[in-house]
Amino acid sequence: MPLILEVALPVPLDAIFDYLPHPHTAHFRQALGCRVQVSFGQRKLIGVIVGHKQASDISPAKIKPIEHLLDLDPILDPGWLAKIRWCARYYHHPLGDTLFSCLPTLLKKGEPADALQDQIWFTTYLGQQIEAMPKTPAQWRLLQMLRQHPHGLEVSAISAQGFQSTQLHKLRDKGLIDYRQEPKLTAQVSGPLLAEAELVLTPEQTSAVQHIQQAQGFHVFLLEGVTGSGKTEVYLQALRPVLARGQQVLVLVPEISLTPQTLHRFRRRFACSLVALHSGLSERERLEAWLAAKRGAAAIVIGTRSAVFTPFANLGMVIIDEEQDASFKQMEGLRYHARDLALKYAQEAQVPVILGSATPSLESLRHALAQHYQHLQLTQRPQTNKPTPPPLQLLDIRSLKLQEGFSLPLLKRLDTHLQAGNQVLIFINRRGFAPALTCYTCGWLAECPQCDARMTWHKEPPRLHCHHCDTQQAVMLTCPHCQSEDLHPLGWGTQRSEAFLQQRYPEIPLVRLDRDAVSTHKRLQTSLQQIQQMQAGILLGTQMLAKGHHFPRVTLVAVLDADTGLYSSDFRALEHSGQLLTQVAGRAGRAHQAGEVILQTRHPDDTNLLELCQHGYSYFARRLLEEREQLSLPPYEYLAILHASGKTREQVHQVLTEMAAHLHPYIQATRGVEEADSLIQAQGLNAIGPFPAPMERRKNRYHMQFWLQAAQRAPLHETIAASLRYLRQHKQARTIRYAWDIDPWDTLG
Ligand SMILES: Nc1ncnc2c1ncn2[C@@H]1O[C@H](COP(=O)(O)OP(=O)(O)OP(=O)(O)O)[C@@H](O)[C@H]1O
Ligand SMILES: [Zn+2]
Incomplete structure (x- = not known):
C-alpha cells in the first residue's frame, strides 16, 4: 500500500486532500510542514503536507501524485501545525484556509523559504599577520578596517566606507581575506543589551516588574494601569531578563503606525534585533521577519493582530498592549482573536503573558478578579503634579444652543486653553462632513441604495458615501423627493467641525486625524510630528486620536457627543463606550500641566455615564460585570453567532429555521431531556433566532443571525459542528453565505 500525503490547500472547503508522494523523491523528504505543488481540478495550487497515512478512502488509481516538493526542510514545525489545527477547530474554520491565512504571502506564492543572505568579510590568518602593502594603499586601508572587526563586516557596511567589491576580491585572491554567507537579519549584537538607561520606577511599577x-x-x-501610568516602562523592564537569557518576546499592539512612539521606545531601549510587523512592510520584509523569528534571530517581534501567527524558535514572553482593543479581533474570514490565541500559544510554550490596559476587557477583568490572572495595578501617573488622570466632567447641552455641535461653555474652555498656549484635543466619533443629508421641506434623508443606512456627506472630495458598502454618489442640489433646494447636513462629522474651528480660530493651526485625512502612512507620520512639535494647537479626530498617544502638551480633551454607544442594542456597547471615553480622556494632562476633560451630553442623568464619570472605568467595569453575570452574558457564558446572508430574506430565513429545527435535539439534550441521544451533557445551551441582523440589508444582501449561548464550551462547539455538518449537505444552504463568529466582539457585524 503506498503512503498517502494529506495536503491542506487554500480553498474554502472543509477538507484535507489526499495525494501520492512525488515518485522520484524519497518518502522521508516529503515531511509534515513541507510545501508542495499539486494539481487541483484545472488549477495548480500550493499546499502544505499536514499528515501521512497508509490508506485513502479514494481508490489509489484516482489519487494524483504531487507535482513538486517545494521545501527540503519543513517551513512549519509540528508544534506550529498543531497550533493551526487548534485554531481551525476552535473557530470552526477550514484547516487549509486557516493555515494559509497565517503564512506570509510570499510563502503562499511558492517563494523559497530562504532568508536573504549577506556576505560577511573577515581577515584570514595571513591577513592578520601581513605588515605592509606599499603598492596598493586602498587595499591596505580596507584590510586594516577589516582587522578591526574580528567578527567580520557586511558588504553593505564596507561599501558604505567607499570600497569596491573588486578590491575585496583582489584581497581574497591574495589569501588575505575571505567571506561567509549569513542571513541578513541576525541575532543579538554583541555588547551590552541596554542601549539606554532604564527609568527609575515608581513603587507601583517596581512591584509589577518584580512580580512579572x-x-x-x-x-x-x-x-491594569490608568492612562499615562507608564505601562510601557513596565513591559520594557519586565522583558529585559527574558532577552538576557537569549529568549524571544512577542509584543502585540493595536496599531503600530498610529503609535510609532511605542515602537521607538523598544528600539531605543535594547541593542538587539527587533522586527516590527505592520502594514507598511513589503512582502519580502514580512517574510524576512517571519524567518528571522522562526530561526531565533529576531529577539523582539512587535506587531499587530496577525503577528500572533509568527513562529518562534525560543519564545520567552508575550505582551499584549491595550488588550481590550477591537483591532485584535478579525471580523471576517478566519474570525480569530489575537489575544485569545496568544494566551493559548503562551500556555503551550509555558511562558508568562502580560495583558496591559487602562480599560481592561470584561473578559480579562473577570479572570483577574477570579484570580486566574494575577492582577497588577498602577493607579498613578509618574512625575506629574496631578498623579491621577483628570476626572470626566459632563456638560449638559439639552437647553444650550449649539454652534456646529459646540456649546458656548465648551467654546469658552477652548479659548482659555488655547490662549494659555496649550493643545486641545476634540474627539468626534464620525468622519466626513455630516452623518446625513436631509431635506428641511419634506424630511427626506439620503439613504444608501444597497444598505439600511444613511449616506455620510463628505466635502473633500464632495460625495455621499456609505461607510458600510462603500457606495458613493454625487451630492444632489435638490431633494429627489420634493425638488426643494432646502438640503442640509444633519449631525457633525470631523470635516464639519474642522471648517468651523478654522473659522473661529484662524490663527491656530489644526491637525485633523481620521481615515480620510491621513489615508497614507506618510501623512499620518507628518500629522503626528506636527502635534509633537507643537505646530498644531487644535487636534481634531476620531478613534485614531483617542488611544495610545502620548501628547504631553494636551491639557483639554473635549468629546462632542458622549452619548453614542449609551443606547445601542449591542450588549457590549457600554463596555466599549466606557473604554473609549476613558482612553480619550486619558490624553489630557499627561505631563506637567493638569488636564481637563469635558463630555457634552444630552443625557446628563444617565446612570452609566454618571457612574463612569464619578467613579472611573475600573468601578464601572466591575458593575457591568455584575450585570453580565445576572443576564448570563459573556464572559459568564460563551456566545457564538452564526451570520448568514442571501439575496432574499426568505431564502436565509428558511435555511436557518430548518437548521435550528435540526439542532433542537442537541439543544434539548443539554437540558437533560431523556430521549435525545447526544453526548452533550452540560446544562443550559440556549439557541436564539434566526432573526434579522441589526442592519438587515447590507450591500443588497439580507443578513440574519442565529445565536448559541452556553455555560460550557464543549456543548457549544459540538452544536456548532453539527450545524455546519447540516448546512454543508443542505441544498439551499449553497445559495447563502454563512459563518460562525466564536466569542464575537460585537453582535452587529
Ligand atoms: N518611572 C517613570 N519615571 C518617569 N517617567 C515615566 C516613568 N514611567 C513612565 N514614564 C513616562 O510617562 C509617560 C507615559 O507612559 P506610557 O506611555 O508608558 O503610559 P501608558 O500607561 O502606556 O499610557 P496609556 O495607557 O495612556 O497609553 C511616558 O512619557 C513615559 O516615558
Ligand atoms: Zn451601503
Missing part, C-alpha cells in the same frame, strides 16, 4: 520577573512557566498578568 519572578513568574515561571505559563502565568498571566493583567496590568
Whole structure:
C-alpha cells in the first residue's frame, strides 16, 4: 500500500486532500510542514503536507501524485501545525484556509523559504599577520578596517566606507581575506543589551516588574494601569531578563503606525534585533521577519493582530498592549482573536503573558478578579503634579444652543486653553462632513441604495458615501423627493467641525486625524510630528486620536457627543463606550500641566455615564460585570453567532429555521431531556433566532443571525459542528453565505 500525503490547500472547503508522494523523491523528504505543488481540478495550487497515512478512502488509481516538493526542510514545525489545527477547530474554520491565512504571502506564492543572505568579510590568518602593502594603499586601508572587526563586516557596511567589491576580491585572491554567507537579519549584537538607561520606577511599577520577573512557566498578568501610568516602562523592564537569557518576546499592539512612539521606545531601549510587523512592510520584509523569528534571530517581534501567527524558535514572553482593543479581533474570514490565541500559544510554550490596559476587557477583568490572572495595578501617573488622570466632567447641552455641535461653555474652555498656549484635543466619533443629508421641506434623508443606512456627506472630495458598502454618489442640489433646494447636513462629522474651528480660530493651526485625512502612512507620520512639535494647537479626530498617544502638551480633551454607544442594542456597547471615553480622556494632562476633560451630553442623568464619570472605568467595569453575570452574558457564558446572508430574506430565513429545527435535539439534550441521544451533557445551551441582523440589508444582501449561548464550551462547539455538518449537505444552504463568529466582539457585524 503506498503512503498517502494529506495536503491542506487554500480553498474554502472543509477538507484535507489526499495525494501520492512525488515518485522520484524519497518518502522521508516529503515531511509534515513541507510545501508542495499539486494539481487541483484545472488549477495548480500550493499546499502544505499536514499528515501521512497508509490508506485513502479514494481508490489509489484516482489519487494524483504531487507535482513538486517545494521545501527540503519543513517551513512549519509540528508544534506550529498543531497550533493551526487548534485554531481551525476552535473557530470552526477550514484547516487549509486557516493555515494559509497565517503564512506570509510570499510563502503562499511558492517563494523559497530562504532568508536573504549577506556576505560577511573577515581577515584570514595571513591577513592578520601581513605588515605592509606599499603598492596598493586602498587595499591596505580596507584590510586594516577589516582587522578591526574580528567578527567580520557586511558588504553593505564596507561599501558604505567607499570600497569596491573588486578590491575585496583582489584581497581574497591574495589569501588575505575571505567571506561567509549569513542571513541578513541576525541575532543579538554583541555588547551590552541596554542601549539606554532604564527609568527609575515608581513603587507601583517596581512591584509589577518584580512580580512579572519572578513568574515561571505559563502565568498571566493583567496590568491594569490608568492612562499615562507608564505601562510601557513596565513591559520594557519586565522583558529585559527574558532577552538576557537569549529568549524571544512577542509584543502585540493595536496599531503600530498610529503609535510609532511605542515602537521607538523598544528600539531605543535594547541593542538587539527587533522586527516590527505592520502594514507598511513589503512582502519580502514580512517574510524576512517571519524567518528571522522562526530561526531565533529576531529577539523582539512587535506587531499587530496577525503577528500572533509568527513562529518562534525560543519564545520567552508575550505582551499584549491595550488588550481590550477591537483591532485584535478579525471580523471576517478566519474570525480569530489575537489575544485569545496568544494566551493559548503562551500556555503551550509555558511562558508568562502580560495583558496591559487602562480599560481592561470584561473578559480579562473577570479572570483577574477570579484570580486566574494575577492582577497588577498602577493607579498613578509618574512625575506629574496631578498623579491621577483628570476626572470626566459632563456638560449638559439639552437647553444650550449649539454652534456646529459646540456649546458656548465648551467654546469658552477652548479659548482659555488655547490662549494659555496649550493643545486641545476634540474627539468626534464620525468622519466626513455630516452623518446625513436631509431635506428641511419634506424630511427626506439620503439613504444608501444597497444598505439600511444613511449616506455620510463628505466635502473633500464632495460625495455621499456609505461607510458600510462603500457606495458613493454625487451630492444632489435638490431633494429627489420634493425638488426643494432646502438640503442640509444633519449631525457633525470631523470635516464639519474642522471648517468651523478654522473659522473661529484662524490663527491656530489644526491637525485633523481620521481615515480620510491621513489615508497614507506618510501623512499620518507628518500629522503626528506636527502635534509633537507643537505646530498644531487644535487636534481634531476620531478613534485614531483617542488611544495610545502620548501628547504631553494636551491639557483639554473635549468629546462632542458622549452619548453614542449609551443606547445601542449591542450588549457590549457600554463596555466599549466606557473604554473609549476613558482612553480619550486619558490624553489630557499627561505631563506637567493638569488636564481637563469635558463630555457634552444630552443625557446628563444617565446612570452609566454618571457612574463612569464619578467613579472611573475600573468601578464601572466591575458593575457591568455584575450585570453580565445576572443576564448570563459573556464572559459568564460563551456566545457564538452564526451570520448568514442571501439575496432574499426568505431564502436565509428558511435555511436557518430548518437548521435550528435540526439542532433542537442537541439543544434539548443539554437540558437533560431523556430521549435525545447526544453526548452533550452540560446544562443550559440556549439557541436564539434566526432573526434579522441589526442592519438587515447590507450591500443588497439580507443578513440574519442565529445565536448559541452556553455555560460550557464543549456543548457549544459540538452544536456548532453539527450545524455546519447540516448546512454543508443542505441544498439551499449553497445559495447563502454563512459563518460562525466564536466569542464575537460585537453582535452587529
Ligand atoms: N518611572 C517613570 N519615571 C518617569 N517617567 C515615566 C516613568 N514611567 C513612565 N514614564 C513616562 O510617562 C509617560 C507615559 O507612559 P506610557 O506611555 O508608558 O503610559 P501608558 O500607561 O502606556 O499610557 P496609556 O495607557 O495612556 O497609553 C511616558 O512619557 C513615559 O516615558
Ligand atoms: Zn451601503
